[in-house]
Amino acid sequence: MDNNKIKLAIDKIEVPKEDVLNAIRKGMEQDRESVMKISAKKKFMISYLATAAALGIIFLSGFISPKINQVLASAPFIGRIYEEFGDKLGIELAKEDLVTQLDEEITRNGVTVKLKNAYFDGDILSVIGHINGNVGNGELSIDVNFENHKGDNDPWLNGKSTAIKKSDEGYDFQWKFKYPYKEIDKEFTLPISIHNINGIKGNWNFNIPIKQEINETLVINQFKAYESEEIRININEINTAKATTTMIFETISKHKKDQIDFYKAEDDYGNVLFTHENNTNLNHSKEEDGYHNLLRKNINKVDKSIKSIKLYPFVNISESPVQESLDKSAFILKSKRTDMAIEVNNVTKDNNKLIFDYNFNGLPQNISEDKLDIIVHNLSYSFLLVDKDFVNDINPDNPVPPKDHSISKNNVKLINKNTYHFRSVFPLDGEEKIENLSLKDTILQFNFDSFIETKKLEPFSIELTN
Amino acid sequence: MKEKEYKLIKKSIKGDKKACEKLIKKHYEQIYRTAYLYVHNKEDALDIVQEATYQALISIHTLKHPEYFMTWFTKIVIRCSGQVLSKRKNIVSLTDGILLKLDSDIGVINDDSLYLIDAIGKLKENYRTVIVLFYYYDYSIKKIGQIMEVPEGTVKTYLSRGKSALKKDFEKERNYG
Numbered sequence: 210m211d212n213n214k215i216k217l218a219i220d221k222i223e224v225p226k227e228d229v230l231n232a233i234r235k236g237m238e239q240d241r242e243s244v245m246k247i248s249a250k251k252k253f254m255i256s257y258l259a260t261a262a263a264l265g266i267i268f269l270s271g272f273i274s275p276k277i278n279q280v281l282a283s284a285p286f287i288g289r290i291y292e293e294f295g296d297k298l299g300i301e302l303a304k305e306d307l308v309t310q311l312d313e314e315i316t317r318n319g320v321t322v323k324l325k326n327a328y329f330d331g332d333i334l335s336v337i338g339h340i341n342g343n344v345g346n347g348e349l350s351i352d353v354n355f356e357n358h359k360g361d362n363d364p365w366l367n368g369k370s371t372a373i374k375k376s377d378e379g380y381d382f383q384w385k386f387k388y389p390y391k392e393i394d395k396e397f398t399l400p401i402s403i404h405n406i407n408g409i410k411g412n413w414n415f416n417i418p419i420k421q422e423i424n425e426t427l428v429i430n431q432f433k434a435y436e437s438e439e440i441r442i443n444i445n446e447i448n449t450a451k452a453t454t455t456m457i458f459e460t461i462s463k464h465k466k467d468q469i470d471f472y473k474a475e476d477d478y479g480n481v482l483f484t485h486e487n488n489t490n491l492n493h494s495k496e497e498d499g500y501h502n503l504l505r506k507n508i509n510k511v512d513k514s515i516k517s518i519k520l521y522p523f524v525n526i527s528e529s530p531v532q533e534s535l536d537k538s539a540f541i542l543k544s545k546r547t548d549m550a551i552e553v554n555n556v557t558k559d560n561n562k563l564i565f566d567y568n569f570n571g572l573p574q575n576i577s578e579d580k581l582d583i584i585v586h587n588l589s590y591s592f593l594l595v596d597k598d599f600v601n602d603i604n605p606d607n608p609v610p611p612k613d614h615s616i617s618k619n620n621v622k623l624i625n626k627n628t629y630h631f632r633s634v635f636p637l638d639g640e641e642k643i644e645n646l647s648l649k650d651t652i653l654q655f656n657f658d659s660f661i662e663t664k665k666l667e668p669f670s671i672e673l674t675n
Numbered sequence: 676m677k678e679k680e681y682k683l684i685k686k687s688i689k690g691d692k693k694a695c696e697k698l699i700k701k702h703y704e705q706i707y708r709t710a711y712l713y714v715h716n717k718e719d720a721l722d723i724v725q726e727a728t729y730q731a732l733i734s735i736h737t738l739k740h741p742e743y744f745m746t747w748f749t750k751i752v753i754r755c756s757g758q759v760l761s762k763r764k765n766i767v768s769l770t771d772g773i774l775l776k777l778d779s780d781i782g783v784i785n786d787d788s789l790y791l792i793d794a795i796g797k798l799k800e801n802y803r804t805v806i807v808l809f810y811y812y813d814y815s816i817k818k819i820g821q822i823m824e825v826p827e828g829t830v831k832t833y834l835s836r837g838k839s840a841l842k843k844d845f846e847k848e849r850n851y852g
Contacts, residue, residue: 214791215791215795215806215810215811215841216810216811216813217788218788218789218791218792218795219708219712219792219795219807219810219811220708221788221792222707222708222711222712222792224703224704224707224708225707225717225721226703228717228721229703229704229706229707229721229724230700230703232721232722232724232725232728233696233699233700233703233724233725233728234696235725235728236699236724236725236726236727236728236729236731236732237692237695237696237728237729237732239725239728239729292733295726295729295730295754295755295758347825370758372758375824484718485716485718579789
């Protein structure tokens with residue numbers, strides 16, 4: 210692999226010119242907004258100071274309210290630290306004075322951890338801190354748990370991200386979390402236990418106060434059902450906090466592994482509220498009508514004048530493997546939920562190989578070479594030969610092929626790309642094997658999951674009650 | 676560096692936003708491709724372009740040597756990409772259906788290039804950064820060390836490990852084809 214190849218490959222990534230130039234413009238405008246707001250604040254400060262200077266006596270007499278003094282002194286500094294971390298929400302909240310100052314400090318084994326400030330808005334929580342002392346010069350790693358949970362079994366770690374910046378002495382860090390529970394507690398104390406910083410063990414334990422000011426519910430219980438897909442989506446709530454809006458929704462499907470989500474939402478002015486935004490999992494359960502998943506998603510702040518939101522859902526259809534016995538040499542494996550099928554033309558055993566000749570029916574016509582490559586690749590993972598006495602031992606939730614009684618590895622060859630005609634060859638004397646193989650006692654399973662493309666569902670609108 | 680670009684950078688440092696916008700737009704392809712190598716999808720890559728532009732604009736006044744503009748800006752793009760990646764770490768992976776769709780964002784390119792881009796995407800973040808800076812930006816080991824804030828020896832280690840991981844994965848991918 211020569212070096213030039215890497216550069217050439219990267220140069221082939223197609224650049225959507227207009228979209229990129231547009232993103233740059235948006236980045237510029239983003240700054241304009243914040244500069245405008247900052248300069249308004251500066252003006253306020255200047256006029257305040259001018260007045261105060263004119264009335265010099267106020268300073269001299271020490272009559273100035275310490276509270277106002279603190280706000281003036283601290284607001285730009287707090288804002289600056291969020292600016293350093295590129296946290297727009299933090300900048301916004303700092304301007305509105307909705308960031309809690311913490312200033313708690315603990316030193317253990319030569320390492321000092323100082324928690325500086327925190328905010329909580331909607332379902333987003335942030336803690337900023339500083340670490341200095343004997344922690345070395347390289348990357349910083351912090352082993353931490355919240356709310357007295359232990360190890361990885363800590364719901365706060367699921368939606369946590371960490372940003373670290375080297376500062377003059379030590380490191381500044383920001384943790385951001387997605388609030389992990391359904392009912393949002395507007396005021397609580399969060400225990401934080403740091404156990405290990407860059408290999409130095411210790412107990413840096415904090416209890417920090419967390420609160421948020423407002424949280425208003427705009428939507429309650431609206432739903433859309435998709436009968437042919439056996440799916441239902443409930444929009445339970447849309448809540449707005451100071452700078453964040455969240456949507457709690459529930460997806461219901463007859464099929465456990467279906468993944469249902471939204472790829473986009475727009476308000477009634479056509480503003481996009483999110484694209485492919487991740488969810489916080491709140492709950493899942495099996496009920497009479499199917500498998501329920503309760504999820505929460507962050508969306509852009511919803512303006513007060515908006516009357517409705519249009520949601521664009523999609524589903525990744527899942528299905529369990531289908532199977533046929535090899536007591537015959539031609540058969541069809543049909544997908545349960547799509548029109549796809551594997552039509553096996555013949556099965557031949559040749560010394561130490563088992564050869565399947567088949568057509569893959571129901572694939573879209575004229576697919577690209579790249580996609581065809583992916584299909585060939587996936588085919589080599591989608592078959593399983595298994596001894597019929599062991600087929601029921603496979604757990605559908607964790608389908609581990611039974612050792613010495615199954616073979617999944619096979620080499621796939623494309624025979625004709627126009628008819629999707631393939632040949633799969635299973636080596637019988639490889640690492641995987643079936644003891645005392647006899648065709649009539651062997652089952653061929655096929656899993657269509659990786660061939661089913663994401664299905665976009667018909668968009669629907671929900672009304673807002675504000 | 677061309678005289679014209681040098682002037683644009685100096686103007687930008689002094690607070691000329693139009694100059695700054697012009698300057699960033701000159702490098703739009705490189706910025707987008709760098710972001711794409713981290714996130715492997717158009718939407719996130721565009722978000723990174725936007726965020727990096729904003730970050731550059733609010734801090735360009737701190738840039739002391741105009742000749743280091745591109746190094747400095749690349750650092751911002753990589754940091755923004757890293758933030759998006761770390762946000763994603765705890766997220767359920769996309770299904771093949773979506774991956775098929777995302778792959779089509781890259782456009783029509785030959786198999787080897789696709790495997791390579793794919794393989795770069797699978798590298799550990801530090802290895803990937805070194806590979807991108809070394810091969811795509813043609814930066815020296817010293818410069819990469821400055822950008823990543825690690826010693827030159829570490830850059831060399833990352834580069835050699837990144838290269839062998841890339842080679843291994845690339846050949847594995849290609850053999851399936």
